[in-house]
Amino acid sequence: MTFIALTIAGSDSSGGAGIQADLKTFSAMExxxxxxxxxxxxxNTLSVKAIENVSPAMIAAQIDMVLNDLDVKSIKIGMVSCKDSIVAIADRLEAxxxxxxLDPVMVATSGDKLLEDRAITALMTRLLPLADLVTPNIAEAALLSGMPRAxxxxxxxxxxxxxxxxxxRAVLMKGGHSAEKDSTDILFTAGGQPRFYSAPRLDTKNNHGTGCSLSAAIAAQVAxxxxxxxxxxxxxxxxxxxxxxADQLRIGSGNGPVHHFYKWWPA
Known part of the structure; x- marks a missing residue:
């Protein structure tokens, strides 16, 4: 049986995050x-120079064409930078x-802002209710909750x-940007006990696309x-x-990508 997942996200021309990271992750997880x-x-690995949005009508058409034909079991949503696009996605996914x-991408690892201010409300009111899981980092969780960073x-x-x-239905509060010795993510559900997922923190600057890859990996396993x-x-x-x-790779001079295919080919 072929399992299928869909990513709805932005393209990263350097290949380390966004659509490119999601597709690599899906493939790595078969x-x-x-x-x-x-x-x-x-x-590139240093900064985001420009963002050009695809029209909401084209986004909706892509969703319809994929979901009307492919037996998609799960959907990962990443960067959606404008309100009209969020509304279009929500309308189609309701159908x-x-x-x-949902990975609520708002700020790139480099610090560049990726989400318009007026789009935050649309994301919260239209996409959050559709999500089986939301995966905010510390900064994104603060924005979504209207509180200081936890x-x-x-x-x-x-x-x-x-x-x-x-x-x-659930929120995975990611601890990758915390100052703790271990990177601990916590899964919260309404009325359920929190679940903790810890791993030793790794000293590498090649962490571009970590959030994209984690949410894509979850979507793959759900599929x-x-x-x-x-x-x-x-x-x-x-x-x-x-x-x-990740440090086996030599990609760019800034924050390089993680090594999605580390199980198959050493760099």
Whole structure:
């Protein structure tokens, strides 16, 4: 059986994040990847120079053509930088019900802003209610909850509770940008006990696309049929391996990508 996942995200011209990272991750996890491009970026490992959005009508058409034909089991949503595009995606996904992993991409690893201010409300009110899982990092969780960046478990739990109020079934609060010795992600569900996923923090500057790759890996495992806690655990282990092997690659002079295919070819 061929398992299929769909990524709805922006293109990264350097190949380390966005659509390119998602498709690499799907392939590494033995899942066929389809794609809907929301934006084209001019970027490299140092910065994002320009973003050009694909029209909402074209985004909607891509979604319809893929989902009317392919047996897509899960959908990962990444960078959507404008309100009209978010509305178009929400409208189509309400018509085509699938399991949805939402990575609320708002800021690039380089610090460049990727989401318009007026789009944040649309993301919260239209996409969050459709999501089976939302995967914010510390900065994104603060924006979504309207609170300062969390510095403790209690603050992360409070922010997750606020995000869950908008309707997603689960929130994975990522700890990759924290200052702790281990990188710990916490899975929160309404009324359920939090689950902790920890891995040793790795000293590498080649971490471009980590958020994209983690959410894509979760989507791939959901497409295969894993339940959400198991999918998160599998994805976390995969990303740790990709980060551990990242310094084998020599890509650009800034924040290079993780090594998506570390199991198959050493650099």
């Amino acid at each position: 899942v066929y990847g389809a794609s809907v491009i929301t934006a084209i970026t001019a970027q 085509h019900r699938r399991r949805i992993i 510095k403790s478990f209690a603050e992360m739990e409070e922010q997750a509770s606020i995000i869950l109020h908008y309707g997603p 295969i049929g894993e339940d959400m806690p198991e999918a998160v655990a599998t994805a976390k282990a995969y990303l740790h391996g990709a980060l551990e092997a």
